[in-house]
Amino acid sequence: MTGLTKDALRYYEKIEILTDVPRDQNNYRQYSIDNLHQLQLIQGFRKLGLDLSLLTDSINLTNDEQKLETLRACQKAVHDEMDRLTRIDTILAQQISRIPK
Template identity: 35%
Template sequence: MTIGEAAERTGLTADTLRYYEKIGLIPPVPRKENGLRDYGDETLKIVGLIQRFKAIGMPLETIQNYLRLAALGSATRNERRELLLETRENLMKKIDRLSFCLRLADYQLERCDGGLTSETELALRGWAVNGALAGTAA
């Protein structure tokens, strides 16, 4: 299949597929007699793996390393496991940060909905009174 067809099937752009090939993330794609790339199902399977790893936040460099290790076989299982554990740890950190941000947003909503003067209003009260915030009500 052409690069356009492969892009459509994977949801990636043709530029992304070319980039993956250029950096060695996917093996060199065979070419037809006319010089156009001819993507096969095996290449698309690898692209699918890459997409799943990207979805969990694994950087391209780590994906490349993981795939290289996987190509070496089961003797590299522990090294690959470490890469996955590192990715999982990074995901947990992101979840913790997002949970903290959600609590902050909920706190602000509670202050607004509860009829209390928000911290923002209190903090800016003197500034707005002095005309520092153009177009704001004091």
Template identity: 30%
Template sequence: MFYAEHMEKTYTTSDVARLTGLSIDTLRYYERIGLIHEVDRLSNTHRRYTDSDVQWIQFLLRLRDTGMSIQQMLSYARLQRLGESTLRERVALLKAHHEQVELHIQQLQEYLVVIDHKITTYEGALLTCETEKVEESAR
């Protein structure tokens, strides 16, 4: 009873694909290139992912979605596997990525200003057209 209560929940590849939004092929690719450590397998060779594995994959997805390259993610994964002795390098890598994300956010905000201006221009043109139509129909 004690053993069963303390076993970590495991997930199949299909479960992890559903939970993360990645395809099964992408999960296998990430494992093959070393982004994900070699996942434990049951005797029938089916992969069994843990909660920790799923959390790691979700973190990798956040890095990817914020523009980190596969090469940078591989560097981070390698450092993470090496343990506490690489904390400084991991912090440096994440700080550099954070700066890039901040710059991208700033750039997107600048783009939004241009888009907002265009929307305002078009709404003004629509209002002018509608006003002219009302004036024409009143004649």
């Protein structure tokens, strides 16, 4: 469903960025919609090369104000990476346009 390995899922639980994974009577993990959303965010951070510890901080906070501040820092990191990629894309587009067709 997520394309992640069993080892990756266990690792994310271990470092506490995948939290509150329910288990059935046989102790098998039963991933919730919230868990899937966590995994999508984790995968997005990994693809962008962003620090997963930002997610750990936001997940483990119980104070809403601190959580909001940390999530905004995560969002800023994503925006910064988007800006960097946009600059690279602009450079590539310029180089492509200089090549005769």
